[in-house]
Amino acid sequence: MARVRVEYFAVLRERAGCREEELDTQAGSARALFAELEARHGFPRLPSLQVAINEEFRDWDSPVSDGDTIVFIPPVAGG
Amino acid sequence: MPAQFTLSRARLDPAALGCLLADDSCGALVAFEGRVRNHNEGRPVVRLEYEGYEALAVKEGTKVVNEALARFRIEHAGCVHRLGPLALGEVAVWAGVSAHHRDEAFAACRYIIDEVKARVPIWKKEFYADGDSGWVNCNIR
Numbered sequence: 001m002a003r004v005r006v007e008y009f010a011v012l013r014e015r016a017g018c019r020e021e022e023l024d025t026q027a028g029s030a031r032a033l034f035a036e037l038e039a040r041h042g043f044p045r046l047p048s049l050q051v052a053i054n055e056e057f058r059d060w061d062s063p064v065s066d067g068d069t070i071v072f073i074p075p076v077a078g079g
Numbered sequence: 080m081p082a083q084f085t086l087s088r089a090r091l092d093p094a095a096l097g098c099l100l101a102d103d104s105c106g107a108l109v110a111f112e113g114r115v116r117n118h119n120e121g122r123p124v125v126r127l128e129y130e131g132y133e134a135l136a137v138k139e140g141t142k143v144v145n146e147a148l149a150r151f152r153i154e155h156a157g158c159v160h161r162l163g164p165l166a167l168g169e170v171a172v173w174a175g176v177s178a179h180h181r182d183e184a185f186a187a188c189r190y191i192i193d194e195v196k197a198r199v200p201i202w203k204k205e206f207y208a209d210g211d212s213g214w215v216n217c218n219i220r
Contacts, residue, residue: 010130010202011214047218052200055134071132071200075216078129078160078201079113079172079192 001026002066006037011074016041031060034072048075083156084140084195086131088163091170100155100177107184110175111192115165119215123208127165132200136160143194151187153178158191160201
């Protein structure tokens, strides 16, 4: 069991109804954590999604550990 | 320039930003201004809001500017992106490069703006004339 902080931005922030939450998870990877949260918050299907752990882009198979800050990154649209 | 990629909640001043690139060895200064357009994909747009994952946006944006400095024969480069609400016509993003010669300055400036748009975690919400709104590139209307 890991206690993690998840921060939400843009469309995911709006769907989650909060900017961040702390939660305990048994998810073995970032992918599994997203699946857990997707089911809970009813996130929309997005054309692409990336994940960052502790302010670094990471791949979806990366483990999530106690104390991590995780951010799911919807398609970017700067400029 | 001191910081190569920054985020700003205040209006950008392109003339002042250009001054940060000044160098007597440079015969070329190329700057790009991305401005808020009054339409997108056929829909009238009345205003925008940008949101960023600030810590990672600064990290990734700085990486892009450093890549440009390494790949092209340029002397100085920088980029600033706005966050928060923006009105039509406002400068949403500024990218600038100075170099001894223009070819490299144009290419590097193009590289910076293209990579920033593709990689930096910033999101744009458009507000349309009909009262609707939507996150660009998310296709979930």
